[in-house]
Amino acid sequence: MAIRPADQIIHKAAWLYYTHGMRQDQVAQQLNISRASVAMYLRKARETGIVNISTSTQLFTDDVLAREIEDAYGLDAVWIAPHGDLVDQAAEVPVLASSVFLELVKKGDRIGVAWGQTVYAIADVMAYADLQDVTVVQLCGNLGAPFAYRPDQCTMEIARRLNAKGLNFYAPLVLSTEALAEELRNEPVIREQLAGISDCDLALYSIGTVDGESHVVKCGALTSAEMDALRRAGAAGVVAGQIIDAKGALLDCSYNRRCISADLDSLRAISKRLVVVQEPNKFEPLLAGLAGGLCTHLVISADMARRLLDQARAASRRKAS
Amino acid sequence: MAIRPADQIIHKAAWLYYTHGMRQDQVAQQLNISRASVAMYLRKARETGIVNISTSTQLFTDDVLAREIEDAYGLDAVWIAPHGDLVDQAAEVPVLASSVFLELVKKGDRIGVAWGQTVYAIADVMAYADLQDVTVVQLCGNLGAPFAYRPDQCTMEIARRLNAKGLNFYAPLVLSTEALAEELRNEPVIREQLAGISDCDLALYSIGTVDGESHVVKCGALTSAEMDALRRAGAAGVVAGQIIDAKGALLDCSYNRRCISADLDSLRAISKRLVVVQEPNKFEPLLAGLAGGLCTHLVISADMARRLLDQARAASRRKAS
């Protein structure tokens, strides 16, 4: 909490340079150090979030397509990463998402974070910030897979970037029997963490696919064959490690009952639910999530936006006829 | 709300430069314009709040003196503008205050703003920001004095800087009879505005002196002689144009009854009350404000901080003996 004495000089340099608009040589003179050091301190200030530089994401919400999707799906806000006229579209989604995320966070917030490649990609490009009274909580249990994008890593990395407190979940995501999962959920430590999820101000997650490429399969929570069976039983997407059906409801299956993760109602109790979808093959999972009311704020690519809108129009035509 | 087509390019340039970290020549190439134009757009982006650069104010809260004052007066946070080792101390207070203010504001907030030289000085050095869903409301009636720091100007200037909505108060601050003031307060428009004050998330004000130099005297709301009389009757400070006594309660006097301004209870209902004191002669007024619970967040100079702490210590010694 307290500033380390060594960092004091960084704060001073940043204040004089950015707030007072002094030049680096003036700052150097004022602090009796070389200009090169000032340049270095300023870089550190930016890197650690002592100085925050953020760009409005209005460019990406202010768009007819985005408005139409907001209306069609009843969302609070939609951001669309445009086609390659700027930069690579797919890569743009996490960058945009991390800006949007930082725009939505405010001091004192409690933030729920799920996991997966998309979430980790967002964490990875996220700017550092100085949000010491923010708490980042993990939305579901862990798994031991050697992937950077596993639940605890996602939570930790985001907490680190924000200089926030990270609250990890010390339980496995999935257990071998339903009874054990139930028992564990009733353990005070775990119960408390699960209960705290609905107190979050903001949640961040993506929606997973239900095929062999799904992160739950890659991490070994389910075999590819089991996933195929679940898909035949109506699985449409994955949210915080749990399987949902096309209506966005929790699929009634043993796997879900063996999971320790955020209750969907708890997620819906969070006022800002930021869903980010990067891969083009996540169309159906995303529809499921939208149907289930799991999303209030959405970041997607232009292609995906197009498909969502077409879908909504087709649906309303069907209803009209 | 919508981005003007001409501003689109500014957003794009800012996004590529600040978020993607491209160099100006790369941005220029990407957007098919000259690098000089990019430099110009970037300046505009910074000036209009499309890009936001903010520096942590931790340096000024993270200080034993600040902590001691927090404890002694039960405040949420205190910031202290240090002695001249950095820059001019008095001039630093508004600069620091405007940074603190911007740190405390968040999207969707409703902000109450009073008036006076200090408040206007803060507005004047405030960085531009892009907070379009913020509302800035005037905390008290107006007066026609030809000063830049009058109530409507303070409100408007802050709203302009934030790109927020400004809600002015179209009633005089002080009327000639109590009856008329009472009648006016009951007018739906005015009543509504007064009622809306307690819904604010954040308030910004200074505390005025009760002498001939007071802004209420300079602006002609009171004569110097009337002020002297009020002082003898127990006046200790001015908050949003109203006179308070040493305990921080509204002074029982005709002037106050003729005022159209925020009820002190409404002010206390606002969760963050940022009080900024710049001039050294505002020590007693500040004590009155603190006594009345009108302050939760405080920005002062190092000298003032010293005096506050000495006062608190003297008071506790007196109590102990």
Next chain:
DNA sequence: CGGGAAAATTGACTTTTGTCAGCGGCCGTG
């Protein structure tokens, strides 16, 4: 308390950014 490794700092050089006069297109006006 000396020696050595690691970290911090700096001077000198390179790259990047800021600025401004001047050019050219656009629009309203005579």
Next chain:
DNA sequence: CACGGCCGCTGACAAAAGTCAATTTTCCCG
């Protein structure tokens, strides 16, 4: 339709910032 004024853009130069190898300082450890 020609003219003048205005605004926005650009090229070229000046100023500022970034970088890195060399040097100094700090901090262990024997």
